[in-house]
Amino acid sequence: MPELPEVETIVRELRGRIEGKTVQHVQVLRRDVIYGADVPIEEHLLGRSIGKVTRRAKRITFDFKPPTRVVFHLGMSGRLNLVPCEEELKTHTHLTLTFEKSRHELRFVDPRRFGGVWLLDGTYESSTGRSLGPLGPEPFDLIPAKFALLLQRQKQIKALLLDQTLIAGLGNIYCDEALHAAGVHPTSRAGEIEADDTRRLLRAIKSTLHRAIRHRGSTLVDYRRANGDPGSFQRLHRVYNREGQPCKRCRTPIERMQVAGRSSYFCPACQPVRDA
DNA sequence: CGCATTTCCTGGAGGC
DNA sequence: TGCCTCCAGGAAATGC
Numbered sequence: 001m002p003e004l005p006e007v008e009t010i011v012r013e014l015r016g017r018i019e020g021k022t023v024q025h026v027q028v029l030r031r032d033v034i035y036g037a038d039v040p041i042e043e044h045l046l047g048r049s050i051g052k053v054t055r056r057a058k059r060i061t062f063d064f065k066p067p068t069r070v071v072f073h074l075g076m077s078g079r080l081n082l083v084p085c086e087e088e089l090k091t092h093t094h095l096t097l098t099f100e101k102s103r104h105e106l107r108f109v110d111p112r113r114f115g116g117v118w119l120l121d122g123t124y125e126s127s128t129g130r131s132l133g134p135l136g137p138e139p140f141d142l143i144p145a146k147f148a149l150l151l152q153r154q155k156q157i158k159a160l161l162l163d164q165t166l167i168a169g170l171g172n173i174y175c176d177e178a179l180h181a182a183g184v185h186p187t188s189r190a191g192e193i194e195a196d197d198t199r200r201l202l203r204a205i206k207s208t209l210h211r212a213i214r215h216r217g218s219t220l221v222d223y224r225r226a227n228g229d230p231g232s233f234q235r236l237h238r239v240y241n242r243e244g245q246p247c248k249r250c251r252t253p254i255e256r257m258q259v260a261g262r263s264s265y266f267c268p269a270c271q272p273v274r275d276a
Numbered sequence: 277c278g279c280a281t282t283t284c285c286t287g288g289a290g291g292c
Numbered sequence: 293t294g295c296c297t298c299c300a301g302g303a304a305a306t307g308c
Contacts, residue, residue, distance in 0.1 A: 001301060058302080076301045077286075092286085112285045114302055133303070155279065164303070172301065221288080221300085261281065262301070282306070291296085 002074040003058060004139070004169030005212035006223050006231065010080055011055040013226035017082055018062075018106065021099040022049040030094040033110065035129040036119040044068055044119060045097070057135050057168030067122035071132060075114025077222040081107050111222075135168040139205050142167070147202045151190040158186035159260035161205075170205065173218055173240045176265050178205040180239045185271040186257075186264045211236070239265040 002010070026042045028034065034041055044064070051063035060072040060080065072080055085098060085105045092111040099105070108117060118132055137146070150166055151157070160166055161175045170178070179186050181204035184197055193201070217223060217231030220241060224230060234241075238248045243256040247267040256265050 003302095073302085075285095075303085110285095111287070112301085114285070130304080153278080159279080162302085263299095278308105280307085283304085284302105287300095289297105289299085291298100292294105 001076045001171055001173065001220065002078065002217070002223050003171035003174050004055075005174070005209055005233065006217035007055050007058050007060060007074065007169075008213050009216045009231065010226050011053055011060055014060075014080070014082060014106075015053045017104070017226075018050050018099065019053055020049060020051075021102060022047065023097050024100045025096075025098040027096040027098075028094070029089075029096075033094045033108075033113060033115070034117045034119060035131075037121040037123055039121070041070075041095075041117075041119050044121060045070070057138065057164060058171070059132070067120070069120045071118040071120060072108060073115045073118070073132070075110060075112060075116070077112040078108065078110035078115030079222070079224050080226065081109065081224065081228055082226050083107060083228065134165050136164060136166040137168065139167055139169055139202075139209060142202060144199050144202055148195070148198050151193060151198055153191055155190050156186065156259060157184060157188045157190045157193060157201075158262075158264055160190045162260055162262070167205075169209070172262050172264075173220075173237070174205070174208055174212065176240045177212075177238060178208045180265075180267060180271060181208055183270050185273050186259045186266055187273070239267060241265065 023045045026045050048064045054061050058073060062070045082104045085103055090109050093107050093109045095108040095117055097106040116130060158175055161170050182197060182201040184193060184201055212218060212233045215231060215233035216225055218234040219230035220234055239254050242254045242265060244253050247254055247270060250269050252267055252269040254265055255268050256263055
């Protein structure tokens with residue numbers, strides 16, 4: 001389940017290995033995971049070279065000759081791997097790119113197909129199919145005053161943090177980890193959180209994400225780094241996927257409940273329900 | 277509009 | 293072993 005740290009890891013590992021490379025061959029195994037421009041992706045990319053590789057929230061962008069860009073969203077089971085060309089294709093490989101003067105190729109694999117590839121060529125607005133929705137600010141760009149303003153609504157704090165149009169990049173894992181680090185219960189109404197807790201929560205979000213990036217993300221089931229290796233931050237999770245296990249801060253058993261339709265892990269002692 | 281709930285999809289886990 | 297059901301989740305779609 002790639003969230004911001006996992007996507008950032010992949011971008012850092014791809015950047016430098018594929019920037020400047022010229023696309024030699026495009027293999028489309030599933031056309032219906034590619035959205036955006038009407039013209040086939042092969043025609044856009046063949047013989048063109050990759051400019052900058054960047055991340056915005058959970059999206060990865062390859063710049064080609066303007067205005068052409070390719071955006072990858074990994075959804076929950078998507079992978080973007082750079083592997084030796086001779087390596088066997090995994091099932092659910094939907095798109096591959098080979099490069100001139102390179103023994104490695106890029107592969108987009110996504111069994112559950114919650115992800116996708118968007119080909120943007122300036123005609124995007126008129127194109128059909130799934131669209132890339134608007135994004136809120138990057139967590140790292142937020143300052144306390146701006147964050148406090150975002151929280152002025154009745155939504156449950158966890159649902160708010162998961163809403164990509166308000167803050168972009170957090171998913172289920174890092175929401176739970178940040179809420180625990182800040183001592184905030186996931187069902188707290190955002191607008192009722194004390195100013196001190198609001199500041200603590202923003203700091204917790206940033207530090208949790210930074211630490212996760214340092215450990216190359218969390219691998220539970222599907223996520224892999226660009227070279228196929230797992231991340232290691234899952235070993236440092238304090239609440240996520242730890243139901244019944246002792247809180248790493250106070251030893252109280254971690255509980256699980258549904259919030260915003262998602263499994264949410266929290267410590268009932270460190271994250272008390274506060275009455276307004 | 278705001279907020280909550282349902283939907284898409286597959287592989288893995290667990291029951292029998 | 294095989295067959296069945298259920299569950300995980302990002303984010304769009306739908307409901308109220």
